[in-house]
Amino acid sequence: MFKRRWLAGAVMLLFLSSCFLTGCGTKPQTQSSAPAKELTGKVIIFHAGSLTEPLKKMAQEFEAKHPGVKIELEASGSRAAAKKVTELHKPCDILASADYEVIEELLRPKYTDNNILFARNELVIAYTPKSKYANEINSSNWYQILLRPGVNYGRSDENADPCGYRTLMCWQLASKFYNDPTLYDKLYKNCPPRNIRPKSVELLAMLESGALDYAFEYKSVAEQHKLRYVALPPQINLGDIKYADFYKQAAVQVKGSEPGKMVTYQGTPIVYGVTLLKEAPNKEAAVAFLKYMLAKDGGLKILQEMGQPVLDPPLYLGTLPPELAGVAQPAQLNK
Known part of the structure; x- marks a missing residue:
């Protein structure tokens, strides 16, 4: 049975609470004013249906800045999105889930090393x-x-x-x-x-x-x-x-990743997660999009404008690739 990895711990609850209410010490990234490297190709994003509208706007802004890139958005339930990777083996650069625990349960560590917690809801x-x-x-x-x-x-x-x-x-x-x-x-x-x-x-x-x-x-x-x-x-x-x-x-209880097995999800405050997949077909452009998405004056601003609170700054579980250094703070686990 899959167990909650951090919200059940008192230390993490206090840490997350401070981020919800006041923001944590380190400021989240803002978009760089340095000239952007020319990026090309498509970035495939599987995402929760509830992120459809903000991601559409993010895609439009990002494509305007990087005309050589096409953001392909594919909405579904978050668990269904993850299973497109794990069961259907469809190519995907970024997966954004309405529950960070979906990434923990189905994707990490086999398909990704990172899980960035970035938004809330009710x-x-x-x-x-x-x-x-x-x-x-x-x-x-x-x-x-x-x-x-x-x-x-x-x-x-x-x-x-x-x-x-x-x-x-x-x-x-x-x-x-x-x-x-x-x-x-x-x-x-x-x-x-x-x-x-x-x-x-x-x-x-x-x-x-x-x-x-x-x-x-x-x-x-x-x-x-x-x-x-x-x-x-x-x-x-x-x-x-x-x-x-x-x-x-x-x-x-929900159906697990293996036939006949069930997984138990326990009630916790709603927290969204996003991840860069290990086998991302267009890693360079995907990294650039994630930096934009998690920037205070980029995607996080769009989320807030569209009625969705964000984690300020984002937190991460696992290990961030060097290219994403600074986009989030490490989540403090109470092991």
Whole structure:
């Protein structure tokens, strides 16, 4: 069984908390003003669906500065993205996951030596003006509204997408927070397979069409698509470091990398990770893009402008290649 490598440790929680709230001592990289070397070729990025909009903007900016480079973006659930590398053996330069633990579990150390933690998020319930009881739902009664007859709500697949298993964690935590042991089972049973998609952003079209009234999404996605959303209590939205100990009470099993084996993910604050793969086909251009993506006045700025908090500065697990020295601080592990 795969175990959490660092957030369970008190030392790491304190370190991460300081980065969330105040930033750590070393400033993150800014983009260099030195003349850029001429780069060419394509950079293939497999990424979480929730990063689609900010990565599109990053790609546009980077390509404008490096016209010889084409950024190819391929969105999916983060676990599905990793399995494109490990099972389908598709070429990939960079993989960006909505949960850094996906990189730890499926990619490191065989496919990469590094895991850079760079962004945060929280769960919300997205909806539209057409949603049933749209004028009634709020942060206190959301679960009562969802369980009313005729209300359709959706989530992503926990085996493919971190938002899926985080939604199940949210429901588990809600059972404890609202002191209702039956709540998780009710929410689970009332969300049928037809309302589940491989990645959470695929639920947006179902919301717009009216096939769904509500969808569990990341806050950044709801804001980027200008959707209404219910802000969930911090005790259950997986977005507040202060409730890390409470989040640990939730755990979800998903299909592992080997047939028949299951992996347990424990509830922790949401942290995104990105990695440069060992077999990156265009390493030079991929390194340049990662430097831009993790620069305070580059990709991190775009993320913040699009409603997604960042780690300031980014942290890394494993070993950074020399070309990426300075883009992140080492995460302090409590072994």
